Amino acid sequence: DVKVTQSSRYLVKRTGEKVFLECVQDMDHENMFWYRQDPGLGLRLIYFSYDVKMKEKGDIPEGYSVSREKKERFSLILESASTNQTSMYLCASSGTAAYEQYFGPGTRLTVT
Amino acid sequence: AQSVTQLGSHVSVSEGALVLLRCNYSSSVPPYLFWYVQYPNQGLQLLLKYTSAATLVKGINGFEAEFKKSETSFHLTKPSAHMSDAAEYFCAVGMNSGYSTLTFGKGTMLLVSP
Numbered sequence: 001d002v003k004v005t006q007s008s009r010y011l012v013k014r015t016g017e018k019v020f021l022e023c024v025q026d027m028d029h030e031n032m033f034w035y036r037q038d039p040g041l042g043l044r045l046i047y048f049s050y051d052v053k054m055k056e057k058g059d060i061p062e063g064y065s066v067s068r069e070k071k072e073r074f075s076l077i078l079e080s081a082s083t084n085q086t087s088m089y090l091c092a093s094s095g096t097a098a099y100e101q102y103f104g105p106g107t108r109l110t111v112t
Numbered sequence: 113a114q115s116v117t118q119l120g121s122h123v124s125v126s127e128g129a130l131v132l133l134r135c136n137y138s139s140s141v142p143p144y145l146f147w148y149v150q151y152p153n154q155g156l157q158l159l160l161k162y163t164s165a166a167t168l169v170k171g172i173n174g175f176e177a178e179f180k181k182s183e184t185s186f187h188l189t190k191p192s193a194h195m196s197d198a199a200e201y202f203c204a205v206g207m208n209s210g211y212s213t214l215t216f217g218k219g220t221m222l223l224v225s226p
Contacts, residue, residue, distance in 0.1 A: 041218060108153075
């Protein structure tokens, strides 16, 4: 089974802090994705990566950056957390030319 | 650009009743289509997928969906709802070109009453 793990299930940070969310997949997938999920808005793509050190902006990249130094790991960085970044963050991965994505359990981030 | 519309943010059924969750998509090329389920405080789990083979797709937990090109629809059904089906359901579309990204609908919460 594909396994996608996220570093924290719940996280509370203060406004202005730098926040790191980490995601690891164990299926040697090329593609990795970061989404945020908010009630009534569904999933919105923040960034994705199709190879090591490669990244592409999604629909809502503002206020976020990403890092992919190793194939299995994809990090989401909030340079200076703000209260409007309080949300559920979901990581996913998929193989080459495959569209089905496999999701981690999510990190519920609260910024106070 | 592709888009997905899920009709109804909430759907309520009685246990044993038919479940019908609606999804319409727009895509300029033949799409890949997916249904995912999310239980409370969990990630998304793949229910089923359409990738241009059979138009009627069977998934896990007794769910199935039918791809209708003329209606640009991919509705999810289950003949008899169970209490454990209560969850949020997401329809997603991927285009057969470019990056392997998916566009998700806003989700439909399925409520099952005894």
